């Protein structure tokens with residue numbers, strides 16, 4: 207595996223990892239060693255992509271000053287979006303409050319990773335573009351989880367109305383590269399239970415809808 211040795215907690219099988227992955231929004235300040243980031247990115251790069259084009263580009267941000275600059279457009283557009291949302295359930299409100307707090311703490315999160323697609327290296331159809339980056343992002347999150355790190359996927363900075371032009375400018379991301387999503391990465395400072403999801407019977411259709 208490109209010279210990278212993976213030290214996996216032996217008790218975490220792939221299925222254990224998939225079934226226990228959560229979105230963690232509170233992180234310890236401890237830095238993430240370079241070799242761990244390498245393991246995570248190496249795992250991301252093993253994902254499938256349309257015609258094996260591997261159109262992903264990852265921008266790893268560790269510098270707190272850069273993170274603080276990135277936070278400005280992302281937080282501003284998020285708060286504007288929140289101000290326009292009504293009729294939220296209490297549970298949803300809690301998730302949004304935690305999401306806002308994480309965003310406010312962006313510069314304190316050890317590593318943030320912008321997951322991008324090079325539009326020149328992927329098919330023209332939109333479905334292939336995004337379907338060619340999200341498997342890599344999921345691999346990235348599972349690999350982080352497998353080595354004891356925590357992640358939270360967000361779409362901050364990924365569209366015009368979420369501050370993408372400013373984020374791309376700060377990071378020097380070229381015109382033909384699109385931000386797909388953002389991963390917050392660090393050591394978890396809280397322990398979360400298993401994911402709460404609907405039972406399979408609620409969404410599976412056999413032979414026809």
Ligand SMILES: Cc1cc2nc3c(=O)[nH]c(=O)nc-3n(C[C@H](O)[C@H](O)[C@H](O)COP(=O)(O)O)c2cc1C
Nearest residue numbers: 228229231301304305308358359360361362401402
């Ligand atoms: C497309 C997408 C966008 C998301 N955006 C945010 C976000 O902006 N802020 C955040 O804190 N979490 C975000 N999340 C994480 C979800 O809120 C989380 O997966 C969901 O609440 C279920 O929680 P769990 O992953 O801990 O089980 C996002 C997840 C996805 C897949």
